[in-house]
Amino acid sequence: MTRPYLGNPKYTIEVLQKYNFAFQKRFGQNFLIDTHVLEKIIEASKITKDDFVLEIGPGIGTMTQYLAEVAREVVAVEIDKTLIPILENDTLKDWDNVTVINEDILKVDIAALAQEKNGGKPIKVVANLPYYITTPIIMGLFENHVPISSITIMVQKEVADRMQVGPGTKDYGALSLAVQYYARPQIIANVPPNCFMPRPKVGSAVIQLVRYEEPPVQVDNEKLMFRLIRASFNQRRKTLVNGLKNSQELDFSKEEIEKAMAETGIPVNVRGEALTLAEFADLANVFNKLR
Numbered sequence: 001m002t003r004p005y006l007g008n009p010k011y012t013i014e015v016l017q018k019y020n021f022a023f024q025k026r027f028g029q030n031f032l033i034d035t036h037v038l039e040k041i042i043e044a045s046k047i048t049k050d051d052f053v054l055e056i057g058p059g060i061g062t063m064t065q066y067l068a069e070v071a072r073e074v075v076a077v078e079i080d081k082t083l084i085p086i087l088e089n090d091t092l093k094d095w096d097n098v099t100v101i102n103e104d105i106l107k108v109d110i111a112a113l114a115q116e117k118n119g120g121k122p123i124k125v126v127a128n129l130p131y132y133i134t135t136p137i138i139m140g141l142f143e144n145h146v147p148i149s150s151i152t153i154m155v156q157k158e159v160a161d162r163m164q165v166g167p168g169t170k171d172y173g174a175l176s177l178a179v180q181y182y183a184r185p186q187i188i189a190n191v192p193p194n195c196f197m198p199r200p201k202v203g204s205a206v207i208q209l210v211r212y213e214e215p216p217v218q219v220d221n222e223k224l225m226f227r228l229i230r231a232s233f234n235q236r237r238k239t240l241v242n243g244l245k246n247s248q249e250l251d252f253s254k255e256e257i258e259k260a261m262a263e264t265g266i267p268v269n270v271r272g273e274a275l276t277l278a279e280f281a282d283l284a285n286v287f288n289k290l291r
Contacts (some may be wrong), residue, residue, distance in 0.1 A: 004065035007038045057085065106137065220284070
């Protein structure tokens with residue numbers, strides 16, 4: 001087997017020139033050209049020959065080559081059809097354990113894929129995600145209860161920070177709570193713009209989300225809890241009472257909201273950004289009994 005070679009910018013440039021590849025702004029394409037970062041991602045994801053890996057957005061296959069070396073099987077989902085011939089006929093042709101799918105990841109039935117390729121056992125997900133689609137992809141993986149053991153992803157640094165902060169900070173929000181309900185987040189590496197081609201304007205980070213077997217809080221109605229969370233952060237400057245009362249997704253009266261807050265011991269003038277995940281879970285459980 002050929003060793004992974006695409007981490008070297010010289011080969012990346014050769015491939016791009018050979019195919020006259022034009023970067024698509026709408027797909028947020030920035031290809032990784034740093035072997036140290038690639039090795040860190042592989043090491044952190046602890047992939048073995050027993051593992052089936054789903055890669056989202058392989059680009060020209062830089063990380064895919066590394067994944068194919070360590071995993072049993074890799075399925076790489078790429079939305080840009082101009083990259084498919086590069087992947088299939090060139091950069092990945094020497095690895096027979098890789099399948100490339102030309103599809104929008106948000107339209108792929110990942111649970112069915114995990115069933116077909118891994119007998120429904122938890123899979124590992126690795127991705128270099130463009131900023132605009134990070135949240136929908138991560139939330140889609142978690143909320144659809146896809147069997148996942150870990151997600152190791154490169155995202156904008158600010159988004160990685162947001163995933164792991166706690167209450168009371170400006171970055172704390174619905175994404176922080178959702179990620180921390182499903183998984184334990186840990187930043188593996190900070191990645192400066194010069195590790196990519198073309199260079200993004202902002203720094204990135206590799207963050208790993210290790211899926212909990214059981215969420216850290218008990219909640220009777222998960223969907224209701226996330227509706228409460230979204231409502232609290234949609235209008236950050238408002239008090240929690242007003243945020244919940246004004247939400248299109250909820251239909252509780254002001255009296256019901258105040259009663260639920262009193263029952264959980266949450267002060268009536270508090271803002272949503274001050275609540276912990278456990279407090280949102282308690283609140284959701286009280287509201288759930290009201291209906």
